[in-house]
Amino acid sequence: MTQTQGHLPPQFWSTPAVAAALAECDLAAILAEIRQANGWTQAELAEAVGYSQSWVSKVLRGRLPLTVDQVREISIRIGVPLHMLRFGARGDDDPTKRREFGKAVALTALVGVALPKRAEVDETTAPTLTSITGAQRRLEANTPARELAKGAMAHVDLASRILNRASRSHFAGDIRAGLSEAAGFAAWVHADMHDTGTARTYYRLAIDSARQAGHSLLAGYMIGSLAAFEIDADDPTLALGLLAHARKELGERPPATARAWMSSIEALGHASAHDAPSALMALRMAESAVTASERATAPPWPWVFPFDHAKLAGYRALVMVRLDRPEEAVAAFAESLSSAQPAAKQRGVLMTEIATAKALSGHHDEAFHLASNALTVGITYGSERVIHRARRFRRTYNGPKTASVRAFDERLQATLL
Template sequence: MAAALATCDMAVVIEGVRTARGWSQGDLARAAGYSQSWVSRVINGRQSLTAEQIQDVAERLGVPLHLLRFGGVPSREGPTVLGPGGTKGVGLTRRRDFGRAVAAGAFLTVGGPAGAGEQGSVDESTAPALRTITSGQRRMDASSSARHLLPGAAAHVHLSEQMLANAHGTPFRTDLSAAASEASGFAAWLHADQGATEAARTHYRNAVLRARQARIRLLDVYMLGSLAVFEIEVAEAPELGLALVHEAEHVLGRSAHPTARAWLSCTGALAHAGVGDRAAAARAIRRAEQEVDRPGNTDPPWPWVFAFDHTKVAGARAKVEVRLQRPEEARKAFAEAHARRPASAKQSALLQVELASAHVDAGEVEEAFRLVDEALSTGLRFDSRRLVARVHSFRKAYRGPGALCVREFDRRMEALVRGTAAG
């Protein structure tokens, strides 16, 4: 038992408690507050535990937390998962395939077996299943219309909130708060793409609220930063975005993962550029570059999927330079950002509109309108109202000469308004 405590081998610890007290597995499950099947999987080494689950089970079974060598309290950096023997395991979300999660989600929708109580529809698999559904929807966003994804995402938010309500008084509430936060954050993104700014803002606010209920600092920062990006780039309110970045920086602290710090610094740079503060924007970009170069910037922390590298910093720098009306610097940064890894089609099109503004500032009208014409085609193909609106804003802001390319673009826009344009 001493060795198991020292290595946080919860399978041995839990089985040791059961044996010492003469309990059956059913007795143990009732004392721990989990299902008997879950307890059986833990004892047999087939079930990984989050740090919060370890703390919860230990407290319920009377195991002193200071004897468990995993830091004493759950990490607020995110859902670290500990496998048998205390080793850092793979998160449950990544280990469950999308098909199984959809099946679990369908089961949860009807509330479990007939006659089960509301809390009976919630167990240790509920939050991982919900998260995996959100992850699958996010992957589909790269190649699907937000209009097609939005009904399913909205239903998923409703399901996540229902499961969270059912979890009241159970040890699963914290994990379900995190799952509900992710679902709301994705729904907010889709609403923003469809031009529904108030609905997007409402979902982002709920995502922040649920992240704070989950007591996961990085998720809180991720949702605050996402709301800041929305205010800066969609709502065109950089002052509000900057205030949100400052709040997220306060929550994040100085010892966070480099990916999180680099991403938040780039978001802050966009906000500073939006209010015209060149010096502050440049400092934020330099901080992001320094964070990217840190040795620890390898595996990104949840909920980030990819590490923030120099390519992504270059993309942020390009958008900053566009906002500061420095076309040559913007074009160099865009070239650096696209040299190694292309973005998704919709993200590339949004960047094309940004780059078109830089070409206009440099007097290269034909290239600018070639880019926005391609971006418009992408916006129509994916039915992205956000992208089409960005193209409209570009044309409205253009005050240059009426070249042939401008007249041809205007004819296309007129045909689009009449409903006769092809994508």
């Protein structure tokens, strides 16, 4: 076999032919596409799925219908992501859900293709748009941003065109919220590419769409996300002003999760502006909000995961790095990482922060070992954001020029050449 079973690239699943087959749960068509992508003979495909060649031949010609259990079994063996077929545990094969997810996958494939002028807009349209953004987010953690950017921008365009058709319907508000989420993801992708101008453009669209949708939590979330972006862009004063606007959007009694997240970003903004008292006060407010949020059954939308003590520890570590408190930073990083391991690109970002803390405490070789690993992550996953962090770490380093520093400099120069 010419390709390792089950290791097709992520973009394979959103090609038009595969997306259409997923939309119809047409496993025969999916198998044919996988066979072609891998360069397999029919016998090799049969070996991969665990059936005879004659059985596979009948399936491919549409002469042998498959049961749900057979579809699930073959999908697992051949590497078809079960969530794309809406298959989970046995018994969770709701045909309505499967059709709705199929619609989402089909829409994902329509990159740059106009929809029919009279395409139906109904109560499933907004959830479909949101599910596409969710699928893109799941890919983002371990996929180069440049591979996602075209699809992310196309999805924003698609959501905008759907909204234009439905602007006077009672579905418009939810579709605007879906557009906001899509624009927020496009902003994030461009931030990872270090395309700050385009990122800001999409953040503005995300905020405007959320406001027009009348979703104050979503608007506050998008403004807070823009504030975090501006902190990363070394403009904490602007970020703190944006956070004040975000708090107004959230109202007088925002959910505890929102308060914890907002206060943590605020602490980072104050620390970046070298205002230690305000930063520490914001951390205390975040701690109180995290404790309150533990009583909630689930985080409020658009937050997907709870903002817990591990996440707060991660922010505390970043704050301590900026306040030149390396020992407290390293301890907070250890607390944060003991609960959950971040995805690849986020791990690269964190390694540059830990490297800064190590350099501040005099562990120069260890610091540059971490920074070098971060640079590897940035190169491997095409993350200009991580590469920029590694460059910034080097730019702010004022210690001795050891062999590890010289080796890092050579690697850094190689990324430019």
